[in-house]
Amino acid sequence: MNSANDHLDLNLLRVFFAIWDLRSLTAAGDRLGLTQPAISHALRRLRERFGDPLFVRVANRMLPTDAAVRLHEPLDQAFELLNRTLQSGIVFDPRVTERTFRVAMSDIAEVYILPRLMSELSRISPFVRVHVVPLFPDSVANSMRSGEIDLAIGAVSVPDKDLVSIDTFSDRYICLVRAGHPVAKSRLTRSSFSKLRFFYARTTSSIYQLAEQWLSDEDARPRIAVRGHFTTAPEIVRRSDLAAIFPRLLALDLHRAKDFRLLDLPFDLPSMDIRVHSHARFANDTGIRWMCQTSAAILSKATDGLLAKMNRQ
Numbered sequence: 681m682n683s684a685n686d687h688l689d690l691n692l693l694r695v696f697f698a699i700w701d702l703r704s705l706t707a708a709g710d711r712l713g714l715t716q717p718a719i720s721h722a723l724r725r726l727r728e729r730f731g732d733p734l735f736v737r738v739a740n741r742m743l744p745t746d747a748a749v750r751l752h753e754p755l756d757q758a759f760e761l762l763n764r765t766l767q768s769g770i771v772f773d774p775r776v777t778e779r780t781f782r783v784a785m786s787d788i789a790e791v792y793i794l795p796r797l798m799s800e801l802s803r804i805s806p807f808v809r810v811h812v813v814p815l816f817p818d819s820v821a822n823s824m825r826s827g828e829i830d831l832a833i834g835a836v837s838v839p840d841k842d843l844v845s846i847d848t849f850s851d852r853y854i855c856l857v858r859a860g861h862p863v864a865k866s867r868l869t870r871s872s873f874s875k876l877r878f879f880y881a882r883t884t885s886s887i888y889q890l891a892e893q894w895l896s897d898e899d900a901r902p903r904i905a906v907r908g909h910f911t912t913a914p915e916i917v918r919r920s921d922l923a924a925i926f927p928r929l930l931a932l933d934l935h936r937a938k939d940f941r942l943l944d945l946p947f948d949l950p951s952m953d954i955r956v957h958s959h960a961r962f963a964n965d966t967g968i969r970w971m972c973q974t975s976a977a978i979l980s981k982a983t984d985g986l987l988a989k990m991n992r993q
Contacts, residue, residue, distance in 0.1 A: 824959035
């Protein structure tokens, strides 16, 4: 190991934790937004700093060495202590802050939530910046724990006792068709559902992915006509007889022009309980706490307003 007085870049610790969590240089680079050469260079610097390979490739996985195992816990504790110390004396003022918050969202959440969030934030915190990254439910807790992201907004069902979560609203999936579709005026049954052809969206939503089993049932002819990005679904549905499985609240928002019909699915999917999540490790960070509470309040208010408006129509 090099001299204890040598400087250790804190970003190298994030690289160490990402490789530890994911056991892959490529996946660690994706999580941190680093290229393959950059993540390899960071690992090389870590190896030089600690005088050990730290991670070795075994059957396409980067497994920790004994030295890495010994280092993990003290580095983890030191990283937590440092973050608490850095944030404990900082006064956060949303009216003047220029802080960038790293927020994980699913692509569905980004379409529905981000415009509402930024509309209000631009009024109450005009200089704040938001950097949105994809929400991957299986790794989001570790990403918040290591400080790679500050908060996550969406349906995260992975249990973690160290997550601090604020409820905002619940949503569910419906079947979206154009207003003039042959099934638009009737209740959707399993029989009529089986005759539809679908646009299937590429999305990180784990609940949405459960719907694919209904769209590619081996006992029925393939019903997925096209796969594409989630944001293109409404326009494709509007211009064709294809259907899409779509979040109800976002569909209600789109339905203002009366171009669509929203049909209940003939089978059950879990509801989407949308929450704002942060990690208990950063509980002393007044900026993250403010951003979480403010985001939750904005989303709850916006959703209540949308539902009230639709009920009046």
